[in-house]
Amino acid sequence: MIAIQHDPFDIGALYRRLSDGCHGTGAVVSFVGRVRDFNESPEVTALTLEHYPGMTERALENVVERARQRWQINDVIVVHRIGYMTPGDDIVAVLVSTVHRQAAFEACAFIMDFLKTSAPFWKKEHTSSGAYWVSERESDLASLKRWEQ
Template sequence: MATPRVSIQTADFDLGAEVSALRATDPGVGAVASFVGTVRDRNDGLGVSAMELEHYPGMTEKAIEAMIDEALRRFDIRAARVIHRVGPLAPLDQIVLVVVTSAHRGSAFQACEFLMDYLKTQAPFWKKEHTPQGARWVDARVSDDAALERWGIAAGNAGPAA
């Protein structure tokens, strides 16, 4: 059975196992680029003791599938895999994995960065941080919207800079 391109899950993931599975049957792969995002213990100057991630089941997977299709159209890549965790997470926990394979490194790097820029701004996730001052929902950042705009996609999710 083929590995799915998108997984939304509460369980942790293994970078090495995911990379091996993505490239296992494709001898044309000459490059693998990956990104792993983790929970930090600080954000916007406040300590973060925990984070909760929520999503809209079905809609989230469909949106990320469409994003991978767009990456396949834009870049000379062979495959992509996105895993995003939901539920309660603690500092040091892994949140997101993006892995891209291609024949050459340039395309793999570009597509990996494109997919992460999209995930940060367009994927339907909601993030709540727990700080000493209480829980707070996290808004998109203007810098994340700007990163997506360089790919020709206007996000407009972020509020004004504080």
Template sequence: MIDVQHAAFDPGFEQTKLLQGRQDIGAIVSFTGLVRDFNEKPDILGMTLEHYPGMTESALNAIVEEAESRWPLQGVRVIHRVGYLAPGDPIVLVLVASAHRRAAFEACDFIMDYLKTRAPFWKKEHTASGHHWVAERASDQRDARRWGES
């Protein structure tokens, strides 16, 4: 259900695999996060994603379980990449399947909000003028609080 990996992923392939042999799924929402070439500084040449092996997997599993307890979901797939990534590369994939679209949309949004504030990943950006660790955003914390306490 969840994977933390260096390799790239194919959202189309993952979606096909999730839907394989299923006729009860009425909606699937897919979110892919990509590396931008601008963020805190312009001209980003790439970034390195660090994580805390072990805790990362358990944090992602806990987030998915929390989503499953809040919405009736029929399938969830989360892939987060680590290591060196270049602009345009996909970083994260969240696929959420449900009988109805509302649950799928909301659960996907929820998983991303919680992932950005609770899963132990850190980004270090490489630019033409040096490297820096990306700072956390207050807006991410606000977004996560929309869902109330868990």
């Protein structure tokens, strides 16, 4: 399941959806990214996430397919929110189920690293002194390099 949505998600419901009826699963790893009150500016009051409809979903499908080629994945859920959010709001959820825990950890990290750098999302941070578009971070690109073969 891949979803791009304005509405908040329920991580418990996503977990239940992923794990219900899947008796071959030995591990489920989940990641939830949240809005922080700091980033490039120390006083982030909100952010707006935009995306390119259609292209974004295809990019996420491609990332999940690449993960499936590397690990024996039972199932994957990726939910990414768009729109206006404030500190503490959940932005993204990635859940991966596999037979063994190491594959689940690695596949989840792989999907997030590619999502952060390759999916067509744009983030605008709002502060008390104005708003600005967030630029690509070197640390995200460095995280992505570990998956190169």
